[in-house]
Amino acid sequence: MHCPECGTKASPGAATCGGCGFALATLASAQKGAATARTMVGVSLSDLAKGPNASMAVDPDAPTLVKPGSNGPARPVVPPSPENRTIVGMPALAPSEGRKPAPAHAPAQTLLGVAVPNAASPSAAPAVKAPPPAEGTLLGVARPGIAPLRASAPIVDGEPAGREREMPHELGATIMPDEMERYRGKNPRPSSRDKLARKRLVLPPMQPRGGEVVRERARKNRKRALPVIITAGLLVVFAVVFTLLYSSPPPLTARVKATPEGREAVEIECKSCPDGTKVQIGAASADIKKHTALVTLPAPLALGENRLKVSIDRPGSGRDESVGVSVHVSYRLRPDLTGLANEKPSVHVAVEAVGGTEITIDGKPAAVKDGPAVHVIDVAADCTGPADEPATLKRRVPYVVQTEGGTREEGAVDVAVGIVPLHIDAPGPRVIVDGETFVLAGRTMKGAEVLAAGKPIQVSADGSFAQRMSVSSVGSTNIEVRAKAPGMAPRIVPIAVRRVEKLAAAAHEFMTDKPLGYTAFASTQASDVGKAAVVSGEIVEARTQNHQTIFLLDVPAKEGCPKGQGPCRVRLVHGFPNPAKAGDVITAYGQLGKPFSAPGSSVVPEIQVAFTMPGERK
Structure with a gap:
């Protein structure tokens, strides 16, 4: 026995088809002489014969009513009545006209709600073949291929003219053995479609829906990304721990400092730099001595945070590098030597600070709230008097800084500057003359400038000078002789000149x-x-x-x-x-x-x- 659904040969007594899973029990019961044909909706043709019109035999070969004007033979139609049960979407069956009732051993086979004509009687009138079931359609809904034939199409032996008769193999159809024999008798040579119907139908695997594909891919991506995220997190933790526990000290430190000349500089301290290492900040540079170098800046830094790039050039094949350092300037106290050119030489200490900082310098508070302040130091006494050799003016100015955060800092501003030498040969520190003139003569360092009574006098290349001075009237006159040079403190020598009438x-x-x-x-x-x-x-x-x-x-x-x-x-x-x-x-x-x-x-x-x-x- 072969499965009427897929054509697979079934074992004797098998309940279901091994190829498609079709239930073969109904076919077995039909072979045993069951009088009632089963349909998928559970309604038999025998039930249709019962009721008030039970005497009327239902001819399974009788076709349903075709549209008016069709070429098929007209058949009487059973009047509708409550007792005549019809299939959904199909007309009622017509009563038989003197024909014998259908044999009990050949029950009619129907599709979903569609009656299939019985082919037992060869003399039966041709009937319209039931259309094949629409896959995935509702009951009574027409679909291309199952609509009624055209009225002009002739019907031959119950089949449309010009079309080869096909073996019914619709899903849910039940075909009895004698029906199969009748079908084979009329169609001794099965068509290619019948051959395909006997072959095993292999369906492609079901593809998941679009949303399911996206979710599946997202799930797989999450599974693949999870190890990467965990590894990255472990690396970050390791880097933080390594930085905290094994951080090396900075290669160098920098702080602001004033030079003896009063200029601002950055003191670089590098523990790993040998002597002779050259450090450079911008265009300024200096050499390392005992791990320290003082780089004089061309311009002072700004208050606040200053980011500097320090280039380190180690001698020989030593490693060269560039290191960025941060220098914070919350206040600045720097000596200002511009006051040395005043009539009374003085050294100024310029005081600057950010808001909220209080500074006391040399025991006196500096008013920095309204801007930079200046602390003046009188050094006239250190610069007065003759000297044959250059001397050094030194001052140490203590200060105390109280920052806004409550930090107290103490320090001192060191001032060291050279003093120009000046020696007076004539007329001496005190001179009494009875004439109208005297000669001012002396010597100083090369390149220095000499002024007498505020007026410059000529100085030779070796630093010597001589100038005749006049005394216009009798009396005492104080003359100040000053020698000065750039970047140095002046030297002042006062001379007291008195003119008298008689020396006695x-x-x-x-x-x-x-x-x-x-x-x-x-x-x-x-x-x-x-x-x-x-x-x-x-x-x-x-x-x-x-x-x-x-x-x-x-x-x-x-x-x-x-x-x-x-x-x-x-x-x-x-x-x-x-x-x-x-x-x-x-x-x-x-x-x-x-x-x-x-x-x-x-x-x-x-x-x-x-x-x-x-x-x-x-």
């Missing part, structure tokens, strides 16, 4: 101040320098140099030279061309200077002469 009157007046004699200043000390002094004696040696006259005077015993210890000598320096010569006796009026020490001789006192009078002192 000046000598008498000088003695009223009770000047020191030889006995008093013979053992002179540093504290006695500048005091008035007077001495008389014989000139042992006299020479003129740099517009001044130098005498070596032998002091007699009556002037205080101890007997048996002589000779007692005094060195006289007069800032005028003096006509006296060796062997003359003179009296010198002036002030004590520093003791003079000549090579190979003992130390002798020295007097800066204001004027001299011939003869001994009376």
